[in-house]
Amino acid sequence: MKIDQNNYEQYALDYLEGNLAGDIRKAFEAFLDAHPEEASGVRSLFDGMPRLEPEPWVTYPDKQALKRAVPMYETAPHRTLARRWIYYACAAVAVVAVSVLGVGLYRTQPVDDPSTSSMAQAPATVIMQRVARRVFSITDRQAARFAVSRGATSAGSDSEKLAAARAVSRPATIPAKPDRENVTAQTAVAQLTPASMATNITVDPTSTPDDADPEEAFAVTPLIPLLTGISTVRPSTSVVLPEGPIVREMITERTSDFDSAVDPATGLTHGQVLLAMGADAPAETAAGERFRRSRGGKFFRSLVQPLVEPLDVLSPVTVYRENEQRIIEVGSYIVSRKRVNN
Amino acid sequence: MTEIQYNVCVDAYADHLFRFVLKSLRDDDAAKDVVQDSFLRLWENRESVYDGKEKSYLFTIAYRLIVDHVRLRDRKGGSDDRLTRMESHGGGEYDNLSEILSEAIDALPDLQRSLVLLRDYDGYSYQEIGEITGLSEPQVKVYIFRARTALKQKLGALENII
CATH class of the missing domain: 1.10.10.10 (Winged helix-like DNA-binding domain superfamily/Winged helix DNA-binding domain)
Structure with missing residues (x-):
């Protein structure tokens, strides 16, 4: 390190403060010996460097004006506790919201619950026949509106589901009462992949109730569950229906995803519609039953049910198919009364 | 940095900062403005100031403001020498x-x-x-x-x- 007139100042303070050591100190002292003019300036500070003393009496006049207002929860004696309560309240709200939403979705699913009604244990074919009979034997529309909503949305074990699905894959002919003619209502035909799983319910038009309008048909509206049994299987949207313009139109309108499908008549999602339909039917699960009987459930139904009733909903019907030895719900359908204007 | 931590900084460093700025600028009003602006910037950038570095941050901001102030003053034609000496209390x-x-x-x-x-x-x-x-x-x-x-x-x- 060469010390000269251009850089000696940067070493001067360290030299005076005793922070130069070794070769650098020797080089600096050699520079001072060789340059007496610069040395006099450095050595004049040997006997005392002027240092400024702090002036504690000089203070900022208005420190309070610099400060910021402290939120109340920060100043509270038990602010930690207050924060916890805020967290608890937020968590409680979140849990309630998730519970309400979860129950709403859950009621749209088939469940393996032995506590469900005996009808839920029957093969799907029988269930759907019963549903159809109920549909066509209606004498009191209001009574029939929710009477069969327990139908095929519930099922037993996988093996029972499998048997039911195989049975469903065969066309089911609904017995009819021969007092009506010229009315054709074909409902609930879901041509799902594979084709062998197509479900046909052929409804004899003569079984319509006596007070039914001859031009009244039955529409089948697919409800595609958000969480279909095993949710990785997406329901087929290529639903093929037999003749029937109203039915076809309804299907076309409502084959969008379950969660985003909003009923144009009510503004409700399909899950909400199903939940309201289940109001008069036994709950599929104990949790659903508790919710149904709870104040929240009653309040929910009081809001939703008046909106659903004008749909003249008769029953939800669920179709299953086999996939890797398991039964998967592939679609739920609302059978509703729909007037045909032709 | 919470409001409480910020207010602790005000109590701890406002006087130090004011003495430094006042001695540097020799202008009481300008010194108050610089201190006020420095703390304001500390609060605005509280998320980026590491714990324990608040004092350095304040002095850095104050120094920059002092330099700006001196340059502005020089452009206006030199110091007006409004040196306001603080009252001596016990000194x-x-x-x-x-x-x-x-x-x-x-x-x-x-x-x-x-x-x-x-x-x-x-x-x-x-x-x-x-x-x-x-x-x-x-x-x-x-x-x-x-x-x-x-x-x-x-x-x-x-x-x-x-």
């Missing part, structure tokens, strides 16, 4: 010495004065002063050495009176 025996020292400090170039103040008032190391002012450590040492030499020459045997 009467230092009155004369303080005046002598103040004159000597006032005679220093602005940069040298600020560096000496940071070193002597707040005990910053040369490296820390370099970080605050944006100078290299050797530059800081050179400026402070020149300031001390100038003060020594002006005050004579200053060691005898301080």
Whole structure:
């Protein structure tokens, strides 16, 4: 390190403060010996460097004006506790919201619950026949509106589901009462992949109730569950229906995803519609039953049910198919009364 | 940084900062403005200021504001010398010495004065002063050495009176 007139100042303070050591100190002292003019300036500070003393009496006049207002929860004696309560309240709200939403979705699913009604244990074919009979034997529309909503949305074990699905894959002919003619209502035909799983319910038009309008048909509206049994299987949207313009139109309108499908008549999602339909039917699960009987459930139904009733909903019907030895719900359908204007 | 932590900083550093700025600018009103702006920026950038670095941040901001203020003042035609000395509270025996020292400090170039103040008032190391002012450590040492030499020459045997 060469010390000269251009850089000696940067070493001067360290030299005076005793922070130069070794070769650098020797080089600096050699520079001072060789340059007496610069040395006099450095050595004049040997006997005392002027240092400024702090002036504690000089203070900022208005420190309070610099400060910021402290939120109340920060100043509270038990602010930690207050924060916890805020967290608890937020968590409680979140849990309630998730519970309400979860129950709403859950009621749209088939469940393996032995506590469900005996009808839920029957093969799907029988269930759907019963549903159809109920549909066509209606004498009191209001009574029939929710009477069969327990139908095929519930099922037993996988093996029972499998048997039911195989049975469903065969066309089911609904017995009819021969007092009506010229009315054709074909409902609930879901041509799902594979084709062998197509479900046909052929409804004899003569079984319509006596007070039914001859031009009244039955529409089948697919409800595609958000969480279909095993949710990785997406329901087929290529639903093929037999003749029937109203039915076809309804299907076309409502084959969008379950969660985003909003009923144009009510503004409700399909899950909400199903939940309201289940109001008069036994709950599929104990949790659903508790919710149904709870104040929240009653309040929910009081809001939703008046909106659903004008749909003249008769029953939800669920179709299953086999996939890797398991039964998967592939679609739920609302059978509703729909007037045909032709 | 919460409001409480910020207010602790105000209590801890406002006086230090004010002394430094006041000595640097020699303008009471300007010094108050600089202190106020420095704390305002601390609050605005509280998320990016590391814990324990609040004081350095405040002095860095204040130093930049001082430089801006001095440049603006110089462009306007030099200092108006509105030096407002604070009232002395219990420091009467230092009155004369303080005046002598103040004159000597006032005679220093602005940069040298600020560096000496940071070193002597707040005990910053040369490296820390370099970080605050944006100078290299050797530059800081050179400026402070020149300031001390100038003060020594002006005050004579200053060691005898301080």
